[in-house]
Amino acid sequence: MIYFQSDYVEGCHPKILEKMAETNLEQTPGYGNDDYCAGAREKIRKACGREEVDVHFLVGGTQTNATVIASILKAHQGVISADTGHIACHETGAVEAAGHKVLTLPSKDGTITAEQVAAYCEAHAASTSREHMVQPGMVYISFPTESGTLYSKEQLTSLYAACQKYGLPLYVDGARLGYGLAGSRNDLTLPDIARLCDVFYIGGTKCGALFGEAVVIARESLKKDFRYIMKQHGGMLAKGRLLGIQFDVLFEDDLYEKICKNAVDAALKIRGALEDKGIPLYVSSWTNQQFPILTQAQMQYFSEHAAFEIWEPIDEKNTAVRFCTSWATTGENVQSLVELIRNMPI
Amino acid sequence: MIYFQSDYVEGCHPKILEKMAETNLEQTPGYGNDDYCAGAREKIRKACGREEVDVHFLVGGTQTNATVIASILKAHQGVISADTGHIACHETGAVEAAGHKVLTLPSKDGTITAEQVAAYCEAHAASTSREHMVQPGMVYISFPTESGTLYSKEQLTSLYAACQKYGLPLYVDGARLGYGLAGSRNDLTLPDIARLCDVFYIGGTKCGALFGEAVVIARESLKKDFRYIMKQHGGMLAKGRLLGIQFDVLFEDDLYEKICKNAVDAALKIRGALEDKGIPLYVSSWTNQQFPILTQAQMQYFSEHAAFEIWEPIDEKNTAVRFCTSWATTGENVQSLVELIRNMPI
Amino acid sequence: MIYFQSDYVEGCHPKILEKMAETNLEQTPGYGNDDYCAGAREKIRKACGREEVDVHFLVGGTQTNATVIASILKAHQGVISADTGHIACHETGAVEAAGHKVLTLPSKDGTITAEQVAAYCEAHAASTSREHMVQPGMVYISFPTESGTLYSKEQLTSLYAACQKYGLPLYVDGARLGYGLAGSRNDLTLPDIARLCDVFYIGGTKCGALFGEAVVIARESLKKDFRYIMKQHGGMLAKGRLLGIQFDVLFEDDLYEKICKNAVDAALKIRGALEDKGIPLYVSSWTNQQFPILTQAQMQYFSEHAAFEIWEPIDEKNTAVRFCTSWATTGENVQSLVELIRNMPI
């Protein structure tokens, strides 16, 4: 069985474990106040091209989203998100548990537009009963989105302009940021992201780390007291250095960038094979997730050899499924999957 | 400088890192549904002497407390705790953030009694305005307590009987459980704990793991849907096997027990030196934390050679401080501290 | 100017004020523990044909919804509602503020079906990642709905059967219950409602009272500790007798039923005039709210003489508006509106 279920089926890049072993019995202060965290922060600031940003390390994505959102919103505010957004669908209501509504905008491919945000805000402001509705307080997007799609520099620029116009901080969930930056048609760099939003996070868990996400706070007014909220949300790791070490390794010699490219290259080979075979794709993803639409028979065929994820029923006969690669996907496994696709009965 | 600040200044027991390295590129399902977690659960059930308990793995203590408490309480209920309890003092209001009040009982040494719980419940039930007050819904204790003290088997038995009488689930925070079980005057075993409460957790972070806490749910009615609450609180680790591996190693050949004993032995040597020198102790702890009361001059003396924690001002001249050992504390460092104590100017 | 904006533009039925004046200086216990509340409870139980239900009095609709929902759901659960439901749209996120997600089902006319609920629950139960999603914990409907439509006895019976099958308490928001029961094509009685759901409320604010809603809890397991939740949500009125007196008057000699019928009769005259004139209706309502679709010119025409509410833009040229009658709407005002409709330029 070869695994293409998700991008968190393996451990981490071996260099991380080496460094952990090497430093294991060192004694350091807790809660992120150690030199490894300081070093990793420095590297991330440099990679972002912004020396003044704040960088915090948390353990996982749901925790990070809940923490960042709780740190920004006031009690009567909600967060605008695509209806496909991770916070809207797959975090067991963590945002609501912190008291806030997710205000969803319809999206097919996972992205939302400046126009949608503007229209929502205008409608809210124009309503005579707006005080009876949740006030939009920030915007959440993911890059890449949950379905592997990307915002172009132009799209993100105009989305951010709309956010600024309506006074809404823009937060980018970068659980798979590395795969987005390495996306074959991507035109955004890390410094672009750091300039075109107020807060974002650099995903580690899915991009080479054992676990860990690095939150980057660019907007000055959102920096204060973030660590209180981290602690309150259970996101302040006692042995914080474990996060510092991981990001320190990942941001040394562009390791993060290099290993993420491997996943995208692998995914594009799979995409090519699917297209050659004439299999329709649910969305056009140029990152590490591919979503072919399969018949029942085709799903059955694949399931005997490869693990994948059911994504979305399309109609009675067809289902979108997900093949997901990672920094650790081997050429051998990709080759096997490509063969499977080629030999698939139509 | 020798470090006695806390029990999370080092990494983890080397066998854990070895096992992580060994299994690093294996592909496993996420979220705790892997074989390593299954194996660790099995070992913990066996160590608890109760095959029917549920075992879940979370990342840290605050997260674990918030998750367990949210899974038990109804909206109008609060959790009874010593006023020195970790949830009452040092979790940035995580319990309140989930909507619940911490109902504190006065405690000097960190423990609460069956009598206190009974009196609280009786007073609540007797009040004609009880509906205007938060209803006690569960009891939280820590073993060992935040100040290193222990419940005896007799004390825990009667406390649990009181909880059962008033219909309150009893939850034991075992962040330092290993050090409690290894405590020199402790008469409770792991199976005792598993029998004398409804939910507890076996602390990993402070007792040999890189991170991780194992929640054991003994009461049947509290088992349902716990994983939803874990996910909502950001406590479901994507690469759940990292937790499974750690507890699997810790519960192999009594490793957890053995390494925790090291910390207690070290702490008792320090205690002995303090007593020989005639230094008063803030509480009488037989576990890995010791709390001498020092003058300003003595604090100054120590701070030049050893890192420790300020605990509690006693009066204008004296302060209780904490020396904390861990599974990793070396005999050499203990010897150095003992020498420092012996040579301390009175 | 004649007012058809809403059903809370007037005070209350004069008999209520008379009774308040008559009893004004009596001294009674607070918080609903007085004889007037007891009497009103008794009358409501009788009107419901169920002697064993619990009856509680709260002040307003949003408060009542938030309180009932908080009393039913567990931390990881959400409430299923039509996307047009009041709790989903017009309560400033009160449900989310209590930590719960509103799980919306698409609805055009304000109702949801047994099939929709069943499909939602089946999909949730079948999902391998259901623990990453909010668990459905109850169902909310309104009777009549926010757009004046009604469930038939058959529809409510099958919806309640679905709720019972999936273990979901059914809660009916009866803010305009009187107008629903008096609806011209309604086939449900108050005892039917009391038998076909688990909790509902009898709206007073919009149906003849100064303010006040009477919550009826039919399901035994939902009764316990409701008053704690009321107090926590600020819904326990100090001078509770004010609520008791109002419902006592409204449920004396079928006053509630009689005065609500006035509103429906008035609304149907307006509906008749609209239909005679060939004005399209947004939904087919047989209760006290009517929703004609008007052009800009028509809206302009009306706005010079009558106050109404903008409901929903239909397209660039047309808008659904609401004309709302109440127990206090005078025949004279209805006649004036009917004339306006007749003379409207097409």
Added chain:
Amino acid sequence: MIYFQSDYVEGCHPKILEKMAETNLEQTPGYGNDDYCAGAREKIRKACGREEVDVHFLVGGTQTNATVIASILKAHQGVISADTGHIACHETGAVEAAGHKVLTLPSKDGTITAEQVAAYCEAHAASTSREHMVQPGMVYISFPTESGTLYSKEQLTSLYAACQKYGLPLYVDGARLGYGLAGSRNDLTLPDIARLCDVFYIGGTKCGALFGEAVVIARESLKKDFRYIMKQHGGMLAKGRLLGIQFDVLFEDDLYEKICKNAVDAALKIRGALEDKGIPLYVSSWTNQQFPILTQAQMQYFSEHAAFEIWEPIDEKNTAVRFCTSWATTGENVQSLVELIRNMPI
């Protein structure tokens, strides 16, 4: 039986019911946007001597406290209060339900001091683990306090200065404000209160209204979006004019002041009789609540003729009880109670 249990046993001042009856069938906009509310706001601004304050009307005290506090605090902040404060004891955890901790300061007579607040803030700021604790975000006091005591102008001035120094908005719960202002040794006026805090409310429910509290927001930065929070907390009354009418009547010709003085005069007669008889008082109150300490036999004696409230057990033999007067207390009933006291067996 004569009632001295609480100050909400009667209805309202007759002028209020007259005005309600007189205006009953008028049609007005909802939610506080009517002319009666506008008029009442104007009168309150004038009485406060501050034309620029915002005034909002809510229904009850718990709701008001929860709404104001939720509008001020950030997610990681708590509210400082006397441990006897109403929000700390008697609101079923409404503050916690909104996610915030009540940070209690010890108090015997219900007041807290500038020194206590300063010490708390200094200790928090000085702690190296402050991020692990709830951050103080505002201060709550009540005037008069729950035990009828008052802040002098000097005390309030210095408390407010401390709040300003530490950046904490000061909120005054004025559930019984009228009785405080009428207190026989009070040296604070309504304009003083409006100048010496950031938000306060003028209690109506206990001071002559049927129900209702008028929130006055003096600090500019706290004004924005308050109505959203009101709606979210179920505190925006549909027929808002009912609140406007009541405060309009109460603030016409100093009615509020005059009727509250009646309660204080009555209470002081009772106090005089208690002192003449040599009965100890639990606290020295110069407002409408008096707290004699009675033996079991004395309690028994009174309970045959008068309703009062059990306040606090003092020791095995003695209990503090409360006799409470109101704007509606009759001279006749006071005289009867005074006789009872005089004839009490010692």
